[in-house]
Structures are given as structure tokens and as C-alpha cells.
Amino acid sequence: MSDLLRGLNPQQLAAVTLPPQHALILAGAGSGKTRVLTTRLAWLISTNQVDPAGVLAVTFTNKAAKEMLTRLSAMLPINTRGMWIGTFHGLCNRLLRAHYRDAGLPQLFQILDSADQLAAIKRLLKALNIDDEKFPPRELQHFINAQKEQGIRANAVEAWDGYVRQRVELYEAYEQQCQREGVVDFAELLLRSYELLSRNEPLRRHYQSRFRHILVDEFQDTNVLQYRWLKLLAGDGACLFCVGDDDQSIYAFRGADVGNMRDFEREYRVDNVIRLEQNYRSHGNILDAANAVIKNNLSRLGKNLWTEAGAGEPIRVFEAMSDGEEARWMVEEIKALVRDGHSRAEIALLYRSNAQSRILEHTLFSAGLPYRVYGGLRFFERQEIKHALAYLRLIANPDDDTAFARIVNFPPRGIGARSIEQLQDAARAAGSSLHAAIPAVPGKAGATLAAFAALIEKLHEAIELPLPELVEHAIELSALRSHYLTEKEGQDRVANLDELINAASSFTAEEGRVGEEGELAADLASFLSHAALEAGEHQAGEGDDALQLMTVHSAKGLEFNAVFISGLEEGLFPHENGIKEDKGLEEERRLMYVAVTRARQRLYLSFAQTRMLHGQTRYNMPSRFIEEIPAGLVKWLTPKIKVQAPGGRQVHTGVDSYRPTTRAQSGIGFRIGQSVKHAKFGPGVIVNAEGGGNDARVQVNFGKAGMKWLALSVAKLDAA
Numbered sequence: 227m228s229d230l231l232r233g234l235n236p237q238q239l240a241a242v243t244l245p246p247q248h249a250l251i252l253a254g255a256g257s258g259k260t261r262v263l264t265t266r267l268a269w270l271i272s273t274n275q276v277d278p279a280g281v282l283a284v285t286f287t288n289k290a291a292k293e294m295l296t297r298l299s300a301m302l303p304i305n306t307r308g309m310w311i312g313t314f315h316g317l318c319n320r321l322l323r324a325h326y327r328d329a330g331l332p333q334l335f336q337i338l339d340s341a342d343q344l345a346a347i348k349r350l351l352k353a354l355n356i357d358d359e360k361f362p363p364r365e366l367q368h369f370i371n372a373q374k375e376q377g378i379r380a381n382a383v384e385a386w387d388g389y390v391r392q393r394v395e396l397y398e399a400y401e402q403q404c405q406r407e408g409v410v411d412f413a414e415l416l417l418r419s420y421e422l423l424s425r426n427e428p429l430r431r432h433y434q435s436r437f438r439h440i441l442v443d444e445f446q447d448t449n450v451l452q453y454r455w456l457k458l459l460a461g462d463g464a465c466l467f468c469v470g471d472d473d474q475s476i477y478a479f480r481g482a483d484v485g486n487m488r489d490f491e492r493e494y495r496v497d498n499v500i501r502l503e504q505n506y507r508s509h510g511n512i513l514d515a516a517n518a519v520i521k522n523n524l525s526r527l528g529k530n531l532w533t534e535a536g537a538g539e540p541i542r543v544f545e546a547m548s549d550g551e552e553a554r555w556m557v558e559e560i561k562a563l564v565r566d567g568h569s570r571a572e573i574a575l576l577y578r579s580n581a582q583s584r585i586l587e588h589t590l591f592s593a594g595l596p597y598r599v600y601g602g603l604r605f606f607e608r609q610e611i612k613h614a615l616a617y618l619r620l621i622a623n624p625d626d627d628t629a630f631a632r633i634v635n636f637p638p639r640g641i642g643a644r645s646i647e648q649l650q651d652a653a654r655a656a657g658s659s660l661h662a663a664i665p666a667v668p669g670k671a672g673a674t675l676a677a678f679a680a681l682i683e684k685l686h687e688a689i690e691l692p693l694p695e696l697v698e699h700a701i702e703l704s705a706l707r708s709h710y711l712t713e714k715e716g717q718d719r720v721a722n723l724d725e726l727i728n729a730a731s732s733f734t735a736e737e738g739r740v741g742e743e744g745e746l747a748a749d750l751a752s753f754l755s756h757a758a759l760e761a762g763e764h765q766a767g768e769g770d771d772a773l774q775l776m777t778v779h780s781a782k783g784l785e786f787n788a789v790f791i792s793g794l795e796e797g798l799f800p801h802e803n804g805i806k807e808d809k810g811l812e813e814e815r816r817l818m819y820v821a822v823t824r825a826r827q828r829l830y831l832s833f834a835q836t837r838m839l840h841g842q843t844r845y846n847m848p849s850r851f852i853e854e855i856p857a858g859l860v861k862w863l864t865p866k867i868k869v870q871a872p873g874g875r876q877v878h879t880g881v882d883s884y885r886p887t888t889r890a891q892s893g894i895g896f897r898i899g900q901s902v903k904h905a906k907f908g909p910g911v912i913v914n915a916e917g918g919g920n921d922a923r924v925q926v927n928f929g930k931a932g933m934k935w936l937a938l939s940v941a942k943l944d945a946a
């Protein structure tokens with residue numbers, strides 16, 4: 227039992243073992259928030275305060291959710307499969323799958339990722355004959371998502387002028403199109419499940435009484451609707467345990483609202499905000515740099531981090547003539563790190579914008595260094611994979627027009643633009659899907675389309691096959707494989723198609739059983755939603771010792787021994803969109819804080835005098851963030867700016883690490899994890915016990931009143 231709690235510091239221990247109540251843990255990077263959240267989960271379950279089915283935990287990325295499940299299985303001998311741990315999108319998907327009828331969705335509804343959504347919007351504009359100069363599809367997409375993220379349906383948007391009114395009409399038409407086609411976009415997953423719970427009282431009650439504990443990581447980045455969703459699910463009974471760091475709020479541009487933290491504190495009367503200030507991740511210099519940078523932000527809740535680790539190495543700064551030189555320098559440094567025994571997977575290359583990865587990838591590739599890109603063009607977003615998935619989607623639902631439009635003529639089968647237009651007209655006239663409108667198209671066009679319909683029909687007959695075989699069957703019968711085999715550079719694509727079959731096999735083996743109804747069609751549907759939601763997590767060669775490339779946004783919550791932050795130039799990082807206003811600049815600075823605090827031992831910062839970006843050469847100034855780091859922490863690798871003598875830095879030490887005793891308790895009438903009540907200190911939870919008979923003592927966490935050792939012979943402690 228105490229094994230679980232061993233090594234936690236007093237604040238962490240207090241947070242992990244809090245009595246059942248709402249709690250907010252507000253703490254800086256690397257202070258153990260995620261560890262506390264995971265340990266609390268394990269603690270609640272292992273002390274029988276809650277059943278594994280009675281907790282719900284939300285994390286920000288699939289990677290983090292997987293990590294949590296792995297850590298949990300290591301701590302507890304329970305089967306974590308089937309537990310409600312995941313991202314908002316993942317959990318909402320699960321809810322909607324289980325209650326698709328109540329949610330007004332077809333059983334096999336499909337998920338549109340952001341590229342699919344854009345394609346769907348373009349198709350809509352075309353069908354309505356709307357000028358896409360006047361209504362740029364991307365802007366419309368942004369508008370629609372922003373409304374949904376605030377929980378606003380088309381009929382509830384306040385339209386104050388003609389332009390907005392037209393946008394709202396398009397929003398409405400888009401909603402109808404999605405409904406007709408049986409597809410939902412990412413924002414819809416959340417909104418739809420929110421509406422489901424708020425309108426369906428029995429269902430809401432069911433979940434409210436089921437989830438006793440709701441735990442949220444990275445709470446600072448939840449948006450308005452996500453927060454409302456959490457409140458709805460928590461009802462009056464569940465305990466909300468939120469951890470976050472206002473300094474790491476980096477999704478304001480997507481509607482995330484740090485204000486949620488203040489609202490939460492107020493609305494749930496959290497009178498005991500726990501702060502963690504010891505950082506366990508980074509060496510002193512790195513932490514001091516992070517603290518110094520973030521100090522420049524005015525709107526902060528305010529906190530500082532310290533470490534017991536030594537100052538460590540200085541932060542290395544490199545100025546390159548060009549982006550090419552910067553990349554070559556990184557390759558040399560990386561080679562040296564690897565020679566010194568660092569594993570490649572422990573080295574991260576971070577950048578502000580995805581576009582920066584191209585030159586890095588090119589240089590790493592030429593140098594023969596294996597790497598893995600997160601969040602770039604991800605496995606499930608590759609052209610050949612999306613094509614194969616579109617066939618699978620049509621098997622699941624022939625009315626999925628997005629999938630239909632993607633592959634009706636791929637591989638090419640002589641269905642020209644004219645035939646497709648005819649088909650679209652027919653579908654519009656009949657108010658039906660493209661697939662359903664095929665019989666209405668006359669002549670030769672009609673005949674080729676009918677042949678396509680027959681192909682889909684034939685594929686559909688195979689739906690009873692086990693998932694991996696079904697995938698293979700679709701790849702063969704659709705002629706995708708033979709098509710790519712004839713392409714000059716099609717080998718990689720064929721390899722990826724094979725990888726898709728592998729992905730289906732491992733999905734069936736690992737996660738296929740999550741589906742609550744055991745049908746094969748449901749397997750297919752959950753595989754397809756896995757493909758839409760988990761994009762990026764699966765890649766050929768996964769598990770290899772590869773360098774980690776990603777944007778700063780996707781590095782959130784992760785840690786690496788060595789971190790390179792490249793492209794530290796004004797206009798790039800801070801990004802030009804953010805410089806114009808203070809709010810934007812502060813968000814950029816929080817991003818920098820996130821980037822710096824990913825590093826455990828070594829941090830490299832670099833910038834280039836010239837850089838090719840989006841086809842243009844740019845001449846940038848070094849980022850102000852470099853100047854915000856005290857010179858004493860920095861070692862310049864290029865003689866551009868003079869090195870200053872290291873200044874004195876303070877390391878706080880001497881804090882005793884806390885060790886709960888492990889002696890077994892016997893015959894004292896209380897058990898660990900039990901809720902108790904004390905006349906003076908209020909409700910609490912037994913955390914530890916020692917001694918026996920007249921000497922029996924228990925340690926109790928009273929939340930606000932703190933952690934106390936009480937002698938049972940004296941203290942008046944009642945079971946709660």
C-alpha cells in the first residue's frame with residue numbers, strides 16, 4: 227500500500243490522499259501534477275474508495291492517456307482495459323457509440339478529421355453554388371468550430387449583419403449535410419455528447435451516479451464546453467480533481483480559457499488549492515531559465531519552482547547563418563550526444579511551426595539518423611491510408627459522401643468530373659446521399675457509377691470477416707494495391723497499406739474488445755474512430771530508438787533528457803501572429819516556458835540569420851526569449867554575443883523528503899483509505915497507521931486542516 231505513496235513529497239502526498247472532495251492542484255511544470263493524478267487514481271482504487279468503473283480521467287493526448295494506463299497497471303493488479311481514461315474526444319466518442327440512438331446518430335457514424343471537414347465544407351459550398359472567395363472554406367470551418375466549441379448551434383448564433391447571417395445559414399446547411407451523411411466532426415463529438423447528457427435525464431443520472439471521481443489533467447487548457455461537460459457529468463455527487471498550470475495555457479487561440487480555473491475554484495468552493503513547487507524534472511539552470519522567461523508575463527496566478535538537483539550544465543545557444551546551417555549543427559550535436567551514450571528517443575527537437583520540420587527531416591535523413599515526427603503528416607492522414615479508410619467507411623456506411631467523393635474515381639475508373647456533377651445534382655434533387663442517387667443518373671455515366679456501386683456492395687458482403695482480413699480484402703478488391711504498385715514511387719505507399727493491416731491486427735488484439743456490442747460491424751466502426759482520433763500515434767518502426775520531432779504544442783506534458791528548440795527568431799517564435807498584442811505575446815511566452823521545461827539535463831537554443839519559409843527567404847532577429855534568459859545561465863557556442871561569468875544562483879535545499887511508514891496496521895478498527903470524521907478537523911481519510919493496542923496511531927489527511935498523526939487512544943475519530 228504505502229509503496230504507492232513512497233517518494234511523494236508532503237504536498238504531493240496531501241493531494242494524492244485528499245478526502246473525497248473537489249480539489250484544484252495548481253503547480254508549475256515538472257512538479258509532479260500528472261504523477262499525483264495517476265497516483266491518486268491508483269490510491270482511490272487500491273483502498274477501495276472507488277471501483278475502477280467509478281472513475282473517469284481526462285488527459286490531453288492519446289499518448290498521455292496510454293501512459294496513464296500503463297503506469298496504472300504497473301501500480302495495481304487490475305485490468306485497466308475498459309476504464310474511462312482518455313481524451314475528451316475519445317471519451318465523447320465512447321459515450322456516443324454506446325448511446326447512438328439517443329444521440330440521433332446512425333450506429334456506425336463516422337468521424338471527420340479536420341481535413342475531411344474542410345473537404346466536406348468545400349463540397350457544400352460547391353453544391354450551393356457559393357463563391358468560395360467570399361466565403362473561404364477555411365474561415366467557415368473556423369467559424370463553425372468556434373461556435374460549436376462554445377456550445378452554440380446555428381439557430382442560436384446571434385447574427386447582427388447580413389454577412390454573419392449568411393455564415394450562419396452555411397453553418398446550418400453544414401449541420402444538415404453531416405446529419406444526412408452520418409458523420410460528426412471533432413467539435414461535434416463534444417457538443418453532441420454534451421447535448422445528449424443535458425437533454426436525457428435518465429442517462430445523465432446514470433452516469434452521474436456511476437462516476438464518483440472525475441480527474442482532469444492539463445485543466446488550464448479546457449475550453450468552455452469541455453468545462454460544462456465536466457460539470458454536467460459530475461452533477462452533485464462526484465468529486466472533481468483538477469490539475470493544471472496557468473503558465474502552460476497554450477490553447478487560448480482554440481478557445482481554451484484559463485478563467486475555468488478561477489470559475490472552478492469559486493463554483494465548487496475549493497477552499498484548499500494545493501500548490502506543488504518542487505520540480506523533479508530539470509536541472510537548476512534550465513529551471514531558472516524557465517522561471518526567468520515566464521516572469522515577464524503580467525497575467526499570472528504566480529508561483530515559482532525550485533529544485534534539489536544541481537545547476538547542471540549551462541544552456542547552449544547557437545547562432546547559424548542559415549536554417550540549413552542550423553540543421554547541420556544540430557545533427558553534429560546529436561551525433562555527439564549519441565556517442566556519449568544518450569539514447570535517441572531521449573532527444574527531442576522542438577519547433578514552433580510544423581513547416582520548420584521539413585528541413586530538419588531532410589538533414590536528419592541525409593545523415594542517416596532515425597527520427598519520428600509527431601503531429602506532422604501522420605500515419606492515418608497519409609493519402610493512401612485515407613483512401614483505404616474511405617473504402618472501409620463506405621462498407622460501414624454507403625451514405626458517407628465524404629468517403630464516397632474521395633474514392634469514387636480512385637483508383638481511376640473513368641468516372642469524370644461531369645459524371646460526378648450529374649450525380650451531385652441528382653442527389654441534391656432527391657435530398658439523398660450520392661450513393662443513393664446513382665440509379666437516377668442516366669446513360670454511360672450511370673453505368674460506370676453503377677459498377678462502382680456494385681464494387682461497394684461486394685465489399686460490404688465481406689463485413690463478416692475478421693477486421694484485419696476485411697482491411698486486406700478492401701485494399702485488394704478496390705485495386706488500391708495494384709494501383710500503387712504501378713506507380714513510380716508507390717513502394718512506400720504499398721508498405722503503408724500493409725502497415726494498415728498490421729494496425730488492424732494489433733487493434734483487434736489490444737483494444738477491439740472495448741466495443742460494448744461484440745459485432746464485427748462495431749469492430750470496424752471502432753477501428754475507424756480509432757484511426758480518426760489516434761492519428762499520429764501509430765507509425766511504421768514505432769519503438770525504434772528514434773529522435774523525437776514535434777511542435778511545442780504537442781510536447782506538452784512530455785519530458786526528455788536533451789531538448790533542442792530551434793528557430794528562436796522574432797516572427798517565428800514568438801510567432802508573428804502573436805506579437806501584435808500583449809495577450810498573444812504572453813501566450814507565445816507560455817509556449818516558450820513549456821518548451822524549456824521539457825528538458826531534464828540539456829537544453830539547446832538556436833536561431834538562424836536567414837530562413838526559407840513558405841518559399842520566401844526571411845531575415846529574422848533573434849527571439850526576445852533568448853534575451854530574457856539571464857546571461858549567467860547561458861553558454862554561447864558562437865562568438866556572437868559575449869559570454870558573461872556565471873552569476874550566483876540559488877538552489878533551495880534541505881527539505882526532508884517524506885517517507886510514510888510501512889508498518890502494517892492490525893486490529894485498530896480502521897483501514898487505510900477509510901473516510902473518517904474528527905470533531906475539530908472535519909472529514910478526512912486514513913493514510914497510514916502504526917502501532918497497535920493503546921499505542922495505535924493513524925495518519926489522517928484532513929484536506930484543508932492538513933495531515934495529522936493521531937493517537938487512537940486519545941483522538942475522537944469516527945468512521946464517516
Ligand code: ATP
Pocket residue numbers: 233234235238253254255256257258259260261262471474505506507782783784785823
Ligand atoms: P508538466 O507540467 O510538464 O505536465 P507535471 O507537473 O505533470 O509536469 P510530472 O510529469 O508528473 O510533472 O513529473 C515530472 C517528473 O518528475 C516525472 O519524471 C516524475 O516521475 C518525476 N517526479 C514527480 N514527483 C516526484 C517525486 N516525488 N520524486 C521523484 N520524482 C518525481
Ligand code: MG
Pocket residue numbers: 259260261443783
Ligand atoms: Mg503533466
